[in-house]
Amino acid sequence: MINVQKIREDFPILKRMVNGKPLVYFDNAATSQTPQIVIDAIVDYYSNYNANIHRGVHALSQEATDAYEQARKKIQKHFNAKHPYEIIFTSGTTHSINIVATGFTNLLQKDDEIIVSALEHHSNIVPWQMLCERTGAVLKVIPMTEEGELVMDVYDQLLSSKTKLVFVNHISNALGTINPIEEMIKKAHTVGAAVLIDAAQSGPHIKPDVQALDVDFYVASAHKLCGPTGVGMLYGKEEWLNKLPPYQGGGEMIEEVTFEKTTYAGLPHKFEAGTPNICGGIAFGVAIDYMNSIGFDDIAVYENELLEYGTKRLLEIEGLRIYGTSKHKTSVISFNLEGVHPYDVGTIVDKLGIAVRTGHHCAQPIMDFYQIPGTIRASFSFYNTKEEIDALVEAVKKAKMMLS
Incomplete structure (x- = not known):
């Protein structure tokens, strides 16, 4: 069983502020954060x-x-x-x-x-x-x-x-x-x-x-x-x-x-x-x-919880579509808001201290398949929390209100 609060203490960067807000780091698929021991x-x-x-x-x-x-x-x-x-x-x-x-x-x-x-x-x-x-x-x-x-x-x-x-x-x-x-x-x-x-x-x-x-x-x-x-x-x-x-x-x-x-x-x-x-x-x-030392079995269980919770919460937002809905997936949610460019959402979310990745993620053929310019990608790690996902949901709602 993962003690996420204890784990978060291992990562000094998670204590910093971004644009006056506590950092929420959801760009783990690009680069994970580094614990103090490393x-x-x-x-x-x-x-x-x-x-x-x-x-x-x-x-x-x-x-x-x-x-x-x-x-x-x-x-x-x-x-x-x-x-x-x-x-x-x-x-x-x-x-x-x-x-x-x-x-x-x-x-x-x-x-x-x-x-x-x-x-x-x-x-x-x-x-x-x-x-x-x-x-x-x-x-x-x-x-x-x-x-x-x-x-x-x-x-x-x-x-x-x-x-x-x-x-x-x-x-x-x-x-x-x-x-x-x-x-x-x-x-x-x-x-x-x-x-x-x-x-x-x-x-x-x-x-x-x-x-x-x-x-x-x-x-x-x-x-x-x-x-x-x-x-x-x-x-x-x-x-x-x-x-x-x-x-x-x-x-x-x-x-x-x-x-x-x-x-x-x-x-x-x-x-x-x-x-x-x-x-x-x-x-x-x-x-x-x-x-x-954390344990990959425990990591898998916890990250799946985050994936299920994040999927459920984000789908509460009207006009939001998730790309990649396989039953066999890991803690990555790629999504867009109807009629809104992903870059614009990512920019507003960043102002609220939340790091997500926007664009084609070096996988342009996938975006061409869906006929979209890119997606907003939130990727979770074992040091993330459900409270951070709630913050993302509120930020996306705010972006939608501003951009629609």
Whole structure:
């Protein structure tokens, strides 16, 4: 059972005022807030053992290396990867996806097929389009329904011996829909296709088991998981990571360099060229520990309460429409007021101290499907409250009165 008031004390930013009002932060799908324990870890690194890793024999370098590699093991354990070296530190989900997309350039042939879904973030569309341009592969799209769910019958029809890759998000950032990834992974594997799951949105809500899922690649960002920005992870099965070439060249990712030939280091260093975000990786591990101390089962129960309460309260407002009404969704409510641009609502709501996201949420094909310019998105986390939802409802009512 979550003690939300006690949890809120862990987040210093929740004490601040915005436009003279107490901050209500409902933009968690873009970036979660950071608890003091993670902030302290960042300060501790720069205050006490700031040094480059893996290369130094001096004490600070060894301390930094140990902390960084311990963080890798924490992430391995959290996602249940088989080996620590199957966890690659990246700058975030987008970087992770691009490593895989670039790596497949020499593994695909003309007319091979790649499948993505209509629910994807631009980060899980554009890299695959670029890959198709480089290789002559063909991009296929699983369509969506009015409720914001994938049409699984069409997915079955799209799968064939030509399918080499399937990419889908675990949870839609724009609608909150939870996709049936277990079923999708199994079906893709029956035709020999590899699967990448974008867990940027599911990471804060669902504790995954990549071995049980039998997924080939799984990617996530720390800043959605109470960690810092600029760091994330790519999980890849060892066999796949060994098949892919390095994403970029430089220090750390080499075994031996001569002007005649360079040989590459083994995993994970093969994909970690240059000086990494050392502090970010360490803080990512601390954030994972923090969220596990709260408990993902308890987080899921509480956030579902917030979702149900928020849905009920917002639907009390006449002329309000919610986009994304799947029975399987997480704590994201995307909505619009009839005849009102979402940006205008977001601006008024902000004046009342409430942070929501407006626009197409880097998911423009979804907005095109609904023939709208964008939505107002309220995304809840385990440190939010029903009282904050009440404040949002009153703010939206005020916006409606002012703009109608």
